[in-house]
Amino acid sequence: MSTQDDKAKEVSADGVAGPIILFFILGLAASLVFGWVIFPKLLYSQKKQPIDFNHVLHDEAVEEGCESCHFFREDGSFSGIPKLAQCVECHEEAQGEDPNEVKFVEEYVANGREVPWLVYARQPDCVFFSHAAHVKKAEMDCGTCHGHIGESEHSRVYEENRITGYSRDIWGKNISGLKKHTWERMKMDDCAECHTTKEIKTDVETLPWPINWLPRPYEKQTGNQARVKTVKEACFVCHK
Amino acid sequence: MKEEGKHKKAKKYGMVINLDECTGCGACMVACMAENNVPFKEDESSKLDSIAWMRVYKLTNGKSYPEADICYLPRPCMHCEGDHGHSPCVSVCPATATDYNHETGIVSQIYTRCFGCRYCMAACPYHARYFNWWDPVWPEGSTKYLSPNVSPRMRGVVEKCSFCFHRYQLAMDKAYLEGRTELEEDEYQTSCTQACPAGAITFGDLNNPEHKVHQLAKPDNKHGGRPGNPNVFRLLERLGTNPKVYYMSSREWVRQAGDNYLDNEDFAKNYRH
Numbered sequence: 001m002s003t004q005d006d007k008a009k010e011v012s013a014d015g016v017a018g019p020i021i022l023f024f025i026l027g028l029a030a031s032l033v034f035g036w037v038i039f040p041k042l043l044y045s046q047k048k049q050p051i052d053f054n055h056v057l058h059d060e061a062v063e064e065g066c067e068s069c070h071f072f073r074e075d076g077s078f079s080g081i082p083k084l085a086q087c088v089e090c091h092e093e094a095q096g097e098d099p100n101e102v103k104f105v106e107e108y109v110a111n112g113r114e115v116p117w118l119v120y121a122r123q124p125d126c127v128f129f130s131h132a133a134h135v136k137k138a139e140m141d142c143g144t145c146h147g148h149i150g151e152s153e154h155s156r157v158y159e160e161n162r163i164t165g166y167s168r169d170i171w172g173k174n175i176s177g178l179k180k181h182t183w184e185r186m187k188m189d190d191c192a193e194c195h196t197t198k199e200i201k202t203d204v205e206t207l208p209w210p211i212n213w214l215p216r217p218y219e220k221q222t223g224n225q226a227r228v229k230t231v232k233e234a235c236f237v238c239h240k
Numbered sequence: 241m242k243e244e245g246k247h248k249k250a251k252k253y254g255m256v257i258n259l260d261e262c263t264g265c266g267a268c269m270v271a272c273m274a275e276n277n278v279p280f281k282e283d284e285s286s287k288l289d290s291i292a293w294m295r296v297y298k299l300t301n302g303k304s305y306p307e308a309d310i311c312y313l314p315r316p317c318m319h320c321e322g323d324h325g326h327s328p329c330v331s332v333c334p335a336t337a338t339d340y341n342h343e344t345g346i347v348s349q350i351y352t353r354c355f356g357c358r359y360c361m362a363a364c365p366y367h368a369r370y371f372n373w374w375d376p377v378w379p380e381g382s383t384k385y386l387s388p389n390v391s392p393r394m395r396g397v398v399e400k401c402s403f404c405f406h407r408y409q410l411a412m413d414k415a416y417l418e419g420r421t422e423l424e425e426d427e428y429q430t431s432c433t434q435a436c437p438a439g440a441i442t443f444g445d446l447n448n449p450e451h452k453v454h455q456l457a458k459p460d461n462k463h464g465g466r467p468g469n470p471n472v473f474r475l476l477e478r479l480g481t482n483p484k485v486y487y488m489s490s491r492e493w494v495r496q497a498g499d500n501y502l503d504n505e506d507f508a509k510n511y512r513h
Contacts, residue, residue, distance in 0.1 A: 074417075126352045130413050137416040233341050234341065236405060240390060
């Protein structure tokens with residue numbers, strides 16, 4: 001009797017296992033689709049820039065390249081996206097027939113209103129970033145962090161994280177947080193990529209603080225080679 | 241560049257406050273709050289709640305007329321050097337949210353790292369640290385007047401005076417642009433220093449003999465920056481916290497008020513220690 005019962009149980013267990021596995025696989029697939037495809041679409045809102053800006057066109061027309069509009073002020077601060085005053089220098093009146101330019105002149109220049117540009121690279125409130133230290137002192141390329149934005153003919157869609165309010169450029173386009181190029185993500189880890197590991201061949205003493213100062217317990221100095229390594233006590237350099 | 245190629249000496253930013261000149265007007269407190277986005281409360285008199293990175297204390301000599309005398313003592317964060325950077329608060333912070341920087345001598349406070357255990361507040365002998373029991377409430381429209389260079393703090397974190405570190409960073413930006421790595425004395429001054437109408441506060445690099453703070457305090461770096469000027473003292477000198485805020489007064493009772501002494505202790509003999 002007992003053996004018959006056992007057999008009966010085994011048979012029924014085999015019959016249930018199939019649907020359970022199937023439901024598990026379906027559930028997993030549904031979760032993956034939700035997590036990788038649907039959730040990012042829900043998380044990020046899509047916003048268009050007020051004016052579709054053509055970098056290529058402007059780059060051809062200006063004399064000093066990027067620095068014509070994105071320049072350092074005398075006090076060392078960086079202009080970032082230029083204010084209306086810079087644009088007006090050329091665009092007091094529409095120079096062509098491009099609808100974007102006409103719209104810009106009619107809506108903003110004529111009324112003296114600043115364009116509410118959406119800043120792709122805006123960092124959270126607690127971050128201090130010195131353009132002067134990176135561009136002037138360390139002589140880095142803008143493209144290392146900002147990519148080839150100067151070669152764009154249209155403003156891309158600005159995606160804002162609905163929860164944090166930050167631009168998607170901070171987390172990166174790839175929802176898994178992976179990246180191929182240095183400019184594809186702007187998280188603290190991306191700053192740290194240089195600031196914890198990168199070796200640069202230059203004279204230690206000519207480097208700006210805090211790089212020139214490598215405290216002995218943490219980091220041994222080898223000859224005149226320095227690492228752009230930001231030490232533990234230097235949190236205050238970038239966090240305000 | 242002149243300064244390039246030779247070793248940059250570490251700086252030690254500090255302050256000398258002349259208590260004989262301080263009138264207790266509180267301009268330093270106001271300037272500090274405005275500069276650093278310090279939140280204000282409905283009842284600023286509640287000491288449990290109110291936050292003041294710079295606070296002016298009133299000292300009295302406890303005597304009656306005609307010997308009665310008072311003194312006002314502005315108290316920012318002392319940016320203690322301690323023993324090789326072991327400031328009381330830095331030693332106890334479990335989150336490394338506060339640290340001593342050997343390059344500038346400034347004790348940092350990283351609000352995003354702080355999780356509000358308040359161990360540093362217990363460790364600080366100067367009551368220079370404040371806890372945000374509430375999120376700041378800014379009256380309508382006043383957020384437009386906040387400084388973009390200092391991030392406002394949220395509920396649950398500790399804050400304190402930073403010697404206006406953001407001003408140092410902005411000054412360095414200008415220096416980089418001009419191809420320099422060194423700052424002039426007047427390029428980096430704290431908000432309270434500039435606001436003091438009596439000119440009682442002097443700020444600069446204690447390691448630089450050309451800076452006025454060095455000339456006033458005459459710090460002895462072999463002994464934790466002990467002041468060489470007999471009229472200059474530091475608060476709770478004998479704790480060994482080695483603060484970088486020095487006080488100056490020609491009045492002995494004021495200098496004596498800077499530390500605790502036993503009744504039968506000879507102040508003149510002991511206060512140099």
